[in-house]
Amino acid sequence: MLWLIAADAVLALHLGFILFCTLGAVLALKWRWIPWLQLPAAIWGVWVEASGWICPLTSIENDFRVRAGATAYQGDCLGHYLTATIYPEGLTRNIQFVLGTIVLLINVSVYARLLGKRSRRRS
Secondary structure, three states: HHHHHHHHHHHHHHHHHHHHHHHHHHHHHHOOOHHHHHHHHHHHHHHHHHOOOOHHHHHHHHHHHHHHOOOOOOOOHHHHHHHHHOOOOOOOHHHHHHHHHHHHHHHHHHHHHHHHHHHHHHH
């Protein structure tokens, strides 16, 4: 039971991290220190998607599920929980590339706006 709770906690952390990678730049509009955390997270997220790697959090979650007597899943977190629902045939390299590009575009857009806003304040 505890292993299953641990697996679910890692899953929640993982999904939170994915959201932070994707949309965390918006927090930088309010808190100036956020880019120090969010930019490395976003770079990692883009790299994992672009390279086809599997995030280590997926392995940790699967390990906890196996210890709980459940079945581990193949592939990555997005592929298992999100993409499998949207794209039933599974996660392909093209889809991973698109997901990474979306993360990159959202972050570049928000940070460009933030930098433009700050430069206007200084002028």
